[in-house]
Amino acid sequence: MTSHRPFGLPAAALLLLAVVGCSSTDAAAPVPVPSPPAEEAAFCRALHEELPKTLSGFDRNDPEPESDLTAGWGNGAIVLRCGVPRPEKMSDPQAQGLEVNGVGWMLEVRDSDGPRFTSTYRKAYVEVSLDERFAHDTGPLTGLAGPVARAVPKSL
Template sequence: MTSHRPFGLPVAAQRVAALPAAALLLAVAGCSPTDATASVPVPSPPAEEAAFCRALHDALPQTLSGFDRSEAEPESDLTAAWGDGAIVLRCGVPRPEKMSDPQASGVDVNGVGWLLEVRDSGAPRFTSTYRKAYVEVTLDERFTHDTGPLTGLAGPVARTVPKSL
């Protein structure tokens, strides 16, 4: 079950169905968008947090919101990607400054709290709250107003990254 705080995302949001022109051209040429490698900065958390992140990495789904898991470059147990970078996860990131803002937007998905930050492109970035390691999930513009990928990530996060006090 997904529930929203009053200041969270709209419940009835829908994805943009059209593929970007570049992805369409790749598909016509015989390549799929899931063949791409996402360039992902690797966090450098303390050892205890890194251990939680390694456990999370092993528990992550192979498919998320219709996208197959793809390689993140450089390869790391602290990062994961799905599709052509449509969904990117980084574990062990620093605590976002926005978490200190009492007016910050957030959402609870299956018992895992997430801070919402909307980037300049309008695409969301979510960071887990009240966990012993911060997990950041960056979504591209196809997921504007869509928390769907968090549903597939909430279980693995809840099982592998303990709650903090």
């Protein structure tokens, strides 16, 4: 006697599991929204309007909660926060920095993620966090330097 196993049900279950496992939402992870003074917030709102729709091959996908003070690309691959407090590391004479297209950035190396950069000598601090794919790549700063330079004036 031959036993027949119902292949339709397990196949359908596997297909459903595969679809659920591979599906993702387009929502980026929540990001803390800075609380800058009004003047800095105005620069940040102007920056928000200048930011590119794509950056380093990633589409813009702003994090939650929605704010003119934050932006993101690639579901968290690149996250920008404007109006952050001045990082303590900026007081360290050994802090590493670089200039990209006229905008100065201080580098912070993070153990578990990619680098974080904070703009220097601007009337509002702009923080850019990159995931581990950018451990040795400052490419996103090239796409952000122009908007930062246009929207956030230099400070003395």
